[in-house]
Amino acid sequence: MFSNIGVSRGSIGLVLGPTSFLGLALVTPFGLTPEVTAVLASTTWVVIWWVTEAIPIPVTSLLPVVLFPTTGVMTVGSATAPYADPIVFLLLGGFLIALAIERWNLHHRLSLLIISTVGTSGKGLVFGFMGATAFLSMWISNTATAMMMVPIGAAVVVELTAIGGRKTPPLDRDELEAPNDPLDVEGELLHGFESDAAELPNTSFGLAVMLGIAYGASIGGAATLIGSPPNAVLAGVAESSLGVEIGFLDWMLVGVPIAVIFLLITWVLLVVVLRPTIDRRPGRTDVIDAQLRELGAMTNGERRVLAVFGLVAACWIARPFVLQPVVPMLTDAMIAVAGAVLVFLIPVDGDRLLDWEYTARVPWGVLLLLGAGFSIARGFQESGLDDVVADAIATLGITELAGMVLLIATVVILLTNVTSNTATASLFMPITVSIGAAIGVTPLTLMTTAAFAASFAFMLPVATAPNAIVFGSGYLTIPQMAKIGFVVTLPAILVISAFAIWWIPLVWA
Numbered sequence: 367m368f369s370n371i372g373v374s375r376g377s378i379g380l381v382l383g384p385t386s387f388l389g390l391a392l393v394t395p396f397g398l399t400p401e402v403t404a405v406l407a408s409t410t411w412v413v414i415w416w417v418t419e420a421i422p423i424p425v426t427s428l429l430p431v432v433l434f435p436t437t438g439v440m441t442v443g444s445a446t447a448p449y450a451d452p453i454v455f456l457l458l459g460g461f462l463i464a465l466a467i468e469r470w471n472l473h474h475r476l477s478l479l480i481i482s483t484v485g486t487s488g489k490g491l492v493f494g495f496m497g498a499t500a501f502l503s504m505w506i507s508n509t510a511t512a513m514m515m516v517p518i519g520a521a522v523v524v525e526l527t528a529i530g531g532r533k534t535p536p537l538d539r540d541e542l543e544a545p546n547d548p549l550d551v552e553g554e555l556l557h558g559f560e561s562d563a564a565e566l567p568n569t570s571f572g573l574a575v576m577l578g579i580a581y582g583a584s585i586g587g588a589a590t591l592i593g594s595p596p597n598a599v600l601a602g603v604a605e606s607s608l609g610v611e612i613g614f615l616d617w618m619l620v621g622v623p624i625a626v627i628f629l630l631i632t633w634v635l636l637v638v639v640l641r642p643t644i645d646r647r648p649g650r651t652d653v654i655d656a657q658l659r660e661l662g663a664m665t666n667g668e669r670r671v672l673a674v675f676g677l678v679a680a681c682w683i684a685r686p687f688v689l690q691p692v693v694p695m696l697t698d699a700m701i702a703v704a705g706a707v708l709v710f711l712i713p714v715d716g717d718r719l720l721d722w723e724y725t726a727r728v729p730w731g732v733l734l735l736l737g738a739g740f741s742i743a744r745g746f747q748e749s750g751l752d753d754v755v756a757d758a759i760a761t762l763g764i765t766e767l768a769g770m771v772l773l774i775a776t777v778v779i780l781l782t783n784v785t786s787n788t789a790t791a792s793l794f795m796p797i798t799v800s801i802g803a804a805i806g807v808t809p810l811t812l813m814t815t816a817a818f819a820a821s822f823a824f825m826l827p828v829a830t831a832p833n834a835i836v837f838g839s840g841y842l843t844i845p846q847m848a849k850i851g852f853v854v855t856l857p858a859i860l861v862i863s864a865f866a867i868w869w870i871p872l873v874w875a
Contacts, residue, residue, distance in 0.1 A: 379418025387411040391437070401749040404437035409742055409751075409793070416789040423786060424731030427738035430745065439745050448744055449737030452699040453602040457736065459702025460592035461728045463675060464506035466709040466720040470667035472675075473502050474514060478661070481518075482654045488571045488642035493633050495519055496578040500586025500629055504593045505675070507729065508583040512832035515579045522653050523572040571642035576836045577850060581632050581824055583832035588821045589625035591617040591698065595732055596791035596820040600813050602736065603743045603795040608809060612874075614682035614698045619873045624818065624865050631857050639853060667714045674712065674719070678705035732788065739792025746796035756800030767807045771815050771866045774798065775859045778819035783829040787820040794820075810874055815866040822858040825851030 390407035398406065408430065415426040434445040467473050480498035481491065495515065502511040587594035591601060591614050601612045636642070664672075681689060681701045689696055709719040746752040764770050774794070782790045794816040802809030823829035825848050827837035837847060 375418050376420045379414050379420035382418070383411040383414040383420060386414060387433075398754065399750070401439060402751045402754055404439050405434075405742075405745040405749040405751045408433035408437060408439070408745070412738065412742065413789065413793060416786055422731070423789075424734045427731070427734040430738050430741040434741065434745055439749055444744065444748075445741050446737075448602075448606070448740030449734070451602045451606070451737065451740050452697060453598045453605075453740075454733050454736055456699040456702045457592055457595070457598055458728070458733060459678075459699065459704075459706040460505070461507070462706035462720065462725065463671075463678060463702070463709060464510070465724050465727060466671045467506060467675060468510055469720060469724060470665065470671050471661075472668045472671055473506060473511070474518075475658075475661055475664070475668065477502060477515060477518065478654055478658050481522075482658060488574075489637050491522065492571070492574045492578045492636060492642050495522075495575050496582035496585075496629060496633055499579050499582030500589070500625060503583045503586030504590045504625075505679075508587050508594070509831045509835070511586075512579055512583045512835040515583075516576070516835055518657070519572075519575045519579055521657070523569070523575055569642075570640040573842055573846065574636045574640040574642040576841055577640075577847070578633070578636055580830070580832040580836040581636075581854065582629065584821055584823065584830050585625050585629050585632065588818055589618065589621040590614070591621075592702070593621070594821045595736060595788035596817040597621070598736060599739050599788065599791040599795055600817040602740050603799065604810060604813060606740065606744065607747060607796065607799050610810065613686055615684075615686055616874065618683070620814065620865065620870055623869065624861065628822075628858065628861050631861065632854055635854055635857070636850070639850060667719065670712055670714055671709065671719050674705055674708050678702065735786070735788050735792070739788065739795070742792060743796040752796040752800035753804075755797045756804040759797075759801055760804045764805070767805075767811065768863070768867055770801065770805060770807070770812065771863045772859065774801075774812055774815045775819045775862045775866075778816050779822055779855060779859060782820045782823045783825050787823060787830065791817055791820040808871060808874075811866050811870050814870050815862055818862045818865075819859075822855070822862070824854045824858070 387407045387410060390410060391403060394400070394403045411433065412426060412429050415421060415429070416423055420426070431442070431445050431449075434440050435442045439445075477498040480501060481494035483494070495518075499511055499515050502514075584594075588597065591597050591612070597617060601617070604610045604612055678701060682698055685696060685698065685701065710722075712719045746755075762773075764773060778790055778794055795813055798812035798816050799809045802812050824833070827834045827844065827847060829851075833847065836842070837844070
């Protein structure tokens with residue numbers, strides 16, 4: 367409606383953000399203290415601009431540096447310190463190593479090897495694409511993974527599907543609203559993306575493969591601390607608010623089981639709902655092997671970046687019980703940065719594994735977004751706004767852990783389908799800390815619920831970057847994605863809740 371009269375969502379947000387800030391600051395609602403009101407007003411402005419994308423999300427993420435000192439909530443030093451949180455450097459190191467992996471095309475080889483091991487049945491190939499996508503998303507950007515896997519999936523679908531089905535016309539790129547995951551987007555997610563999927567036969571197998579890629583990217587990202595920004599948000603707030611350090615291995619003890627189990631559940635749902643089948647005629651099932659042959663033997667660059675990647679991953683996993691007793695000051699962030707330095711040092715064929723020019727592709731915006739989230743969390747704490755929100759939620763009468771976990775999982779999953787998962791996690795983390803204290807449960811349980819829920823958005827193209835990439839192929843419609851995404855969302859809420867209630871207290875006791 368607004369587009370018909372020349373008013374965009376961004377234009378509305380541009381005015382609504384500062385207007386809401388001034389309104390709340392002047393009215394002082396609910397008898398709140400000036401400090402609490404200032405944080406509420408500032409956060410409202412930031413959230414409105416995040417949701418409406420009135421200006422680029424990373425730029426909005428700088429607002430706490432201006433608003434908090436201006437309103438007297440905290441000093442400039444206190445407002446900016448969270449932007450240099452160790453978790454920010456953990457992700458920065460991970461991003462740089464991932465760029466080296468992408469530069470030498472190692473992720474392409476790994477994905478094809480995984481897919482080639484699962485056979486050539488429709489069900490097996492769907493699982494292969496989901497597994498390969500999920501594994502890569504544990505370590506590199508969800509966007510990079512999805513953009514690489516969609517063309518591979520398109521080639522396999524065209525090769526293995528009987529041609530002649532109804533074709534879906536390509537989607538006009540201007541009609542696709544930019545997704546809102548700042549880790550993966552930074553405003554140019556689909557720039558230059560040309561997919562063969564626009565001419566895919568409209569079959570259940572192709573639909574299952576495409577959705578499997580989108581869902582696998584989101585699910586796999588939940589498995590490691592660097593796989594998805596909400597995980598890092600949780601780790602940063604847990605350390606600053608609770609004094610609890612969540613290491614790389616600590617997260618994997620929770621993230622890997624939930625990712626594996628939910629990946630299997632999602633695969634079963636796709637198979638049951640879509641019943642993917644392929645043309646099994648001779649000569650149509652070797653497309654993956656053909657692509658592997660085209661890659662040839664591993665290059666020196668692939669071998670060396672694989673060695674760095676393996677070393678860093680091994681150090682992350684072994685740090686708590688092997689490395690830290692010897693080097694007590696060692697942290698996951700130090701390991702990540704050391705690995706990032708290595709890829710700039712190691713020579714290969716007269717070059718280096720990574721050159722500085724490639725760092726233009728680092729999602730710097732997400733690092734700013736994380737910093738903003740940590741700064742807002744500190745503002746919530748220092749002003750007491752987190753306690754006010756927790757008390758308001760406590761008045762709902764939900765005092766049992768199971769009920770609160772279900773409520774948080776449902777609200778966060780629904781919200782993250784229409785806004786940035788990192789922004790959603792940043793908003794909910796300080797609130798869940800206070801809710802846990804208010805109802806007498808371990809805050810980490812509720813925080814982890816919110817973190818996983820923020821990653822599991824499956825219903826809309828704008829929910830995550832992988833969803834947008836798959837939708838941008840022109841092969842499926844919004845009603846198709848929404849219908850199947852809703853079917854997947856219900857068990858997601860239940861799986862997250864089950865892990866939060868029974869597994870997380872056991873592992874992180």
